[in-house]
Amino acid sequence: MEIAVVGAGYVGLVSSVCLAKIGHHVICVDVDQEKVRQLKLAKVPIYEPGLEELLKECLANKRLTFTTSIKEATKKSIAIFIAVGTPSKMNGDADLNYVENVARQIAVNMDSYKLVIEKSTVPAETGKRVKRTIRLNLPRKYMKDHKAAFDFDVASNPEFLREGSAVHDFMNPDRVVIGVESKKAEKILRDIYKPLKPKMIVTDINSAEMIKHASNSFLATKISFINTIAQVCEHVGADVLKVAEGMGYDKRIGRNFLDAGVGYGGSCFPKDVDAFIRLSERSGYDYRLLKEVRRVNEEQRKSFLHLIEDKMWIVKNKVIGILGLAFKPNTDDIRSAPAIDIITILQSEGAKIKAYDPKAIPNAQQVLKGVTFAKDPYALAKGCDCLLVLTEWDEFKNLDFNKIQLSMKQAIVFDGRNLYQDKDLDSLGFEYYGVGRKML
Ligand code: NAD
Ligand code: UGA
Numbered sequence: 392m393e394i395a396v397v398g399a400g401y402v403g404l405v406s407s408v409c410l411a412k413i414g415h416h417v418i419c420v421d422v423d424q425e426k427v428r429q430l431k432l433a434k435v436p437i438y439e440p441g442l443e444e445l446l447k448e449c450l451a452n453k454r455l456t457f458t459t460s461i462k463e464a465t466k467k468s469i470a471i472f473i474a475v476g477t478p479s480k481m482n483g484d485a486d487l488n489y490v491e492n493v494a495r496q497i498a499v500n501m502d503s504y505k506l507v508i509e510k511s512t513v514p515a516e517t518g519k520r521v522k523r524t525i526r527l528n529l530p531r532k533y534m535k536d537h538k539a540a541f542d543f544d545v546a547s548n549p550e551f552l553r554e555g556s557a558v559h560d561f562m563n564p565d566r567v568v569i570g571v572e573s574k575k576a577e578k579i580l581r582d583i584y585k586p587l588k589p590k591m592i593v594t595d596i597n598s599a600e601m602i603k604h605a606s607n608s609f610l611a612t613k614i615s616f617i618n619t620i621a622q623v624c625e626h627v628g629a630d631v632l633k634v635a636e637g638m639g640y641d642k643r644i645g646r647n648f649l650d651a652g653v654g655y656g657g658s659c660f661p662k663d664v665d666a667f668i669r670l671s672e673r674s675g676y677d678y679r680l681l682k683e684v685r686r687v688n689e690e691q692r693k694s695f696l697h698l699i700e701d702k703m704w705i706v707k708n709k710v711i712g713i714l715g716l717a718f719k720p721n722t723d724d725i726r727s728a729p730a731i732d733i734i735t736i737l738q739s740e741g742a743k744i745k746a747y748d749p750k751a752i753p754n755a756q757q758v759l760k761g762v763t764f765a766k767d768p769y770a771l772a773k774g775c776d777c778l779l780v781l782t783e784w785d786e787f788k789n790l791d792f793n794k795i796q797l798s799m800k801q802a803i804v805f806d807g808r809n810l811y812q813d814k815d816l817d818s819l820g821f822e823y824y825g826v827g828r829k830m831l
Contacts, residue, residue, distance in 0.1 A: 392416070392583060395464035395471040397493050399426055399457065401437060401557060401658075401724070402510060402550050403474030408442060409561040411449035413586040418456050420464045430457045438723035438750045441558040461493070465500040470579055472548070473497075473521075474510040483665035485514050494521045498528035501543065506579050508546045512603055512663055514670045518570065518596035521545050544576040547596045549603035554657065555721030566590045570599025604670070607663040608681055613648040614655045615687040621651035621827025622694065631827025632812055651827040653733070653781060653807035654691035656718035658726035661688075692729055695807055696736055698824060702803065703777060707741030710800065712775035714768060715782025715808075716748035716755045723750040725758065729807070730781040734759060747771040749786050769794060777803035783810045792819045 392415050396407040399421035407419035421427050426436055433450050435443045449455035458464060465471060475489040490511055497507055507525060509518060522545040533540045547570035552560035567589040569580045577593055584591065592602070621631040631651045639646025655661070664685050671678040703709055718728035725731055728751075734744050738761060747765040748755065756764065765771035768787060772778060772795040780787065787810060796802045796819060803822045804811065816823040 392470060392579070393468040394418070394583065395420060395468035396474055396510075397421075397461060397464065397471065397497075398474035398476070398489075398511070399423070399430060400474065400476060401439070401554055402552065403472070404430070404435070404437070404446075405439065405442060405552060405557040405561055406472060406474060406510060406550070407455060408445045408449055409558060410583065411455035412445055412562075414454070415583065416454055417449075418458060418464045418467055420458050420461050422459060424459055427457045427459050438721075439554065439557050440721055445558060461496045462500040465497050465505065466502065469504065470506045470508060470583060471497055472508045472510045474550075477511045477513055477662075477666075479662040479665050483669045485512070485662070485666040485669075487513060487517060487520075490517065490521065491524055494524040495528045498525040499530060501525075501529060501541075502533065504541050504543060504575075506544045506546060506576050508548045508580070509600075510548055510550050512549060512607070512659070512666075513547075513600060514666055515597050515600040515604065517600060518545050518547050544571070544573050545596065546571045546576045546580060547599035548580060549599060551603075551606065553719075554724055555719055562587065564589045566592050568592045568594070568599050568602050570594050570596035572596065604663065604667045607660060608667050608684070610648050611655055611660045611664050611688070612680070612684045614650075614660075615684040615691075617649045617651045618654060618691045618827075619687055624827040625829075628829050630829065632809060634827075650809070652691075652809065653695050653729040653826070654688040656727040656729045658718075658724065661685075661727045692732055695805070695826065696733060699737070699777070699779070699805055700740075702805075702822070702824065706737060708743065709776040710743045710745060710774055711737055712765075712771045712778045712799075713744060713746035714748075714771065714778055714780045714787050715784055716746055717751040717782050717784075720782055720784045721750075723748075723754055725751050725754045728781075731755070731758060733779065733781065733807075734762065738762075745771055745775060748782065749784055751782075769798065773798045775799050776801045777805060780804065780806045780808050780810050783808040792816060792821070796820045 394410055394415045394417045396403050396419045399419050407417045411417040429436055433447045473493050475493055477485045480486045529539050549568055567584050571577045624631045635649040638644050664681055668678050668681050716725055716730045745763045745765055747768055752764050768790050802820055806825045809825045
């Protein structure tokens with residue numbers, strides 16, 4: 392099928408490449424000229440495992456092309472995915488400026504039937520607004536008696552991929568959700584995803600949009616829940632890892648998303664929780680449960696900082712080594728990463744920060760000032776008064792802890808991801824603090 396994808400970010404680029412891989416002809420549009428130039432040369436502007444190889448393959452077999460022209464993309468395709476950003480406004484609302492802009496541009500370039508599909512995460516009822524925007528902006532020459540000479544459909548197809556495993560998630564979806572208003576739209580979307588043989592959930596547009604809100608809110612709630620359990624574990628001398636394991640074997644609960652730590656970050660959970668709270672408020676429901684989820688997440692970082700301040704005694708002029716800057720492993724994304732907040736607060740208290748991350752240093756250099764970036768974990772540890780683990784990269788799991796211990800000024804580790812849960816760092820000469828574990 393001829394498909395256009397508008398937006399070449401994490402979701403748009405991964406979707407474009409994967410849709411081309413499963414046999415479609417995809418034209419991917421972005422306003423960022425430099426990004427499009429790089430993509431045409433098979434250079435991926437983000438770190439996402441497996442993406443560059445697939446991009447090369449799909450460019451070579453000519454199933455994927457890139458452009459900055461939404462006009463060209465609209466004319467050449469029947470299905471058009473909108474995958475642009477929906478960031479938070481100051482008040483927490485989703486900013487739909489990019490979505491509206493794209494809807495208008497698609498409309499003015501339409502000359503035959505198109506299915507316009509929201510893939511960006513948007514508040515419920517956005518589909519209705521997209522449809523109205525397109526209707527109002529269709530070229531006048533195609534209007535007859537105030538009706539368009541051809542029809543079009545709007546559909547919702549929320550995306551559930553995770554950064555760091557985006558290609559795998561797109562190719563092996565737990566489910567594909569489609570919100571549609573016509574059989575024609577349903578058939579097109581079923582045909583698009585057919586090669587993946589997914590479990591399809593077909594519903595109306597509002598319900599599809601709600602499934603995305605509810606899924607991200609539930610996952611964020613699960614993380615905050617285990618973080619509250621971690622807090623109590625610390626007070627009563629229990630181990631949150633054993634508690635999560637014990638809970639996780641219950642099939643109704645499941646072990647996933649029960650990792651206590653420094654709280655959730657990233658470009659999605661924080662903004663999507665805010666947006667759902669705002670949407671609920673506007674519709675007359677005070678979503679106190681989600682407000683608490685958000686508060687617990689903020690408190691979790693603060694509590695980790697209190698632990699550091701308590702155990703370090705004096706933070707001023709201490710050299711603090713940061714292992715991990717990305718908001719999770721296998722990505723270079725630092726949007727709302729716990730590490731960025733924690734570093735900024737420690738700097739404001741006079742700490743000297745050194746940092747290392749396998750992939751996120753270039754992005755971190757854009758936002759952090761006065762940080763010394765190390766070339767590997769050993770260079771990082773040298774001369775540090777303590778180490779903070781803020782992203783659980785595989786690369787950090789099996790370090791030579793003897794070497795690290797000997798090179799540090801004070802051998803203290805604050806493990807914000809419980810990465811070294813099995814390592815017994817105490818016996819290797821470290822003072823070791825995890826999250827939700829027994830405190831010394
Ligand atoms: P992103 O910021 O990485 O990418 C957005 C892209 O859209 C940018 O490249 C930008 O230049 C482009 N863009 C903006 N306006 C445009 C226009 N008028 N025409 C063409 N291109 C335009 O965003 P993202 O992380 O890919 O997220 C996109 C949406 O998908 C968001 O709503 C997000 O919540 C949702 N989502 C993200 C993820 C994820 O893991 N990142 C997962 C599921 C859903
Ligand atoms: C999340 C969802 O998992 C995806 O399904 C969804 O498509 C995406 O948001 C989105 O809507 O954009 P992502 O943010 O890429 O994906 O990554 P996650 O693996 O969900 O992690 C999010 C944050 O939660 C990370 O900071 C991670 O460290 C944290 N987390 C995750 C925990 O603190 N504990 C856990 O048990 C799991």
